Amino acid sequence: MENETLSQMMNSYDVQLTDNTFGNFNLRLNDVTGDTTGTLDDSSVVKSEEPDRDSSLTDRFATETTCEDANALINELKSKNTVRNTKWAYTVFESWRDTRNKSGHEIPELSNMTVDDMNTYLCRFVMETRKRDGTKYPPNSLYHIMSGLLRYLRDKNINDKNFLDQADPRFSYLNKVLNSEMKKLTSEGLALPQREALPVTETDERQIWEKGVFGDFDAISLQRTVFFIIVKYLD
Structure with missing residues (x-):
């Protein structure tokens, strides 16, 4: 069998050839151009939104507004x-x-x-x-x-x-x-004086720690603590 050709082997096993045995290798024009007209199922085509015709959908949008309504919104x-x-x-x-x-x-x-x-x-x-x-x-x-x-x-x-x-x-x-x-x-000295924050004393800082304003038990307290330490030692 080593020297048998493909056609001889197929004849030995009584294989009947048909036109579609090896598939169709014909190249269609739409395969090249991407033209899918007539080849896609309707469900795969993206359709534009159609106007709502169901009377039950009339409440989809708000009631009509006016320029007075827009001005009222701004003023509000x-x-x-x-x-x-x-x-x-x-x-x-x-x-x-x-x-x-x-x-x-x-x-x-x-x-x-x-x-x-x-x-x-x-x-x-x-x-x-x-x-x-x-x-x-x-x-x-x-x-x-x-x-x-x-x-x-x-x-x-x-x-x-x-x-x-x-x-x-x-x-x-x-x-x-x-x-x-x-x-x-x-x-002429008419400028308003700048208000300066009072310094935080050691007593104030201790009370802040004791009341839980500073700490590491949640993200907020940790953020406050880091900010305070940076300002205290690097200012």
């Missing part, structure tokens, strides 16, 4: 302190504006000001504004007032006039005046 999440500070800053500015207009000036309302108006009138406001008792504001308070006026504009959807942006060349003059006035107020 505003900090009360921020709203109060914005109102205070605008009241201070309006008091100054009303006083100057009664003297014959025509200073426009803040939201109606042009860039040139802001450079003119806000510079004057920075130098002239005072407390109710006539004394000057500390530099930090002056900056807070200006920040409040900027928030007022944003609440009015005026977002193209950020007069505190020092990178905006349109307001470079205003920022120079504001910075100069704050430095002047600081040199």
Whole structure:
């Protein structure tokens, strides 16, 4: 049998050849191009989402909203302190504006000001504004007032006039005046004193350990302990 050919061996065992005995080696065009049209089962095709037609799915989305609803959402999440500070800053500015207009000036309302108006009138406001008792504001308070006026504009959807942006060349003059006035107020001793934390005494530290604030019994206590030790010995 060593010298028998394959056909002789198949004849010996009466093997009948058919067209599909060794499979079909014909290369189809879609095997090369990746065109699977007509060869995939419908279940394997990714279909786009069809609109919900079942009436039971009508509650899928929330009820229609309006611009008023969006504004209410924004106002609902505003900090009360921020709203109060914005109102205070605008009241201070309006008091100054009303006083100057009664003297014959025509200073426009803040939201109606042009860039040139802001450079003119806000510079004057920075130098002239005072407390109710006539004394000057500390530099930090002056900056807070200006920040409040900027928030007022944003609440009015005026977002193209950020007069505190020092990178905006349109307001470079205003920022120079504001910075100069704050430095002047600081040199006059009107800057608010910096509050320094009191040192932790040995008695305080012992009580902290005894109350379980420091320790290694959980992640929080361990984090506090590591932070305290780093500050204590490396500060």
